[in-house]
Amino acid sequence: MPTDYVKELVRLAAVTKPREQPKADDWHKVETELGYEFPADFKTLVSGLGSGSFGCGLTLQNPCASIKHTRLSRESLTRHREMMLDLEQALGIALYPSPGGMVLVASVDRQDFYFAPDKASAKRLTQLAWLNVDTEETKLLNSTFSQFIHDLYLGLTAEPWAEELRAYFWREGAPFFSSATELDT
Numbered sequence: 001m002p003t004d005y006v007k008e009l010v011r012l013a014a015v016t017k018p019r020e021q022p023k024a025d026d027w028h029k030v031e032t033e034l035g036y037e038f039p040a041d042f043k044t045l046v047s048g049l050g051s052g053s054f055g056c057g058l059t060l061q062n063p064c065a066s067i068k069h070t071r072l073s074r075e076s077l078t079r080h081r082e083m084m085l086d087l088e089q090a091l092g093i094a095l096y097p098s099p100g101g102m103v104l105v106a107s108v109d110r111q112d113f114y115f116a117p118d119k120a121s122a123k124r125l126t127q128l129a130w131l132n133v134d135t136e137e138t139k140l141l142n143s144t145f146s147q148f149i150h151d152l153y154l155g156l157t158a159e160p161w162a163e164e165l166r167a168y169f170w171r172e173g174a175p176f177f178s179s180a181t182e183l184d185t
Helices: 005-013 024-035 041-048 074-091 145-153 164-168 180-184
Strands: 052-054 058-060 103-108 111-119 125-132 137-141 176-181
Touching: 005 041, 005 058, 005 176, 024 074, 041 145, 074 103, 103 137, 145 164
Parallel strands: none
Antiparallel strands: 052 058, 052 176, 058 103, 103 111, 111 125, 125 137
16 A cells, blocks of 8 residues: 555644645635645645644745745745746755746745646646755756655655755654744743
8 A cells, every 4th residue: 555645744744733724725825816726745745734843944934824924925935036036046946936937835945845836737846946046056856745754854855965965854763854943832
């Protein structure tokens, strides 16, 4: 039977009091505002965990986040693109709200994760991409967001960069996941 990556991440996170859990109406609103449909596994994951971060701060963008820079919205994505404009041009990539632009869905320090629009259906976000701002590299990741986090955490990703990224995210005894409630205390 295939692994339910969202269920496994929620189990590993063991969040007792999730905060800012988006409901179907919240997802519909942000998808309408942005003109994109998010992958079901990402919506289910964010809805299950609420606002929070994996490891040492890989923060999920969330349409219900009370903190502006982690809120998944046109305003926050536009602000993010403005900060990244030079890099966007240097790398020849497009970030939302540019036509066909990738949408930021998680970030920590200078590591950003995006969904890119599907080539066949420009309204669906399907391709997960990682932008390492320090090395100015982008990598397309052949997995869902949930599978990527699951496999990275458990050391199942065979890519040469994976162990370094895993050690970076979960360094110094960082918890698997910290909900916004835990982060605020």
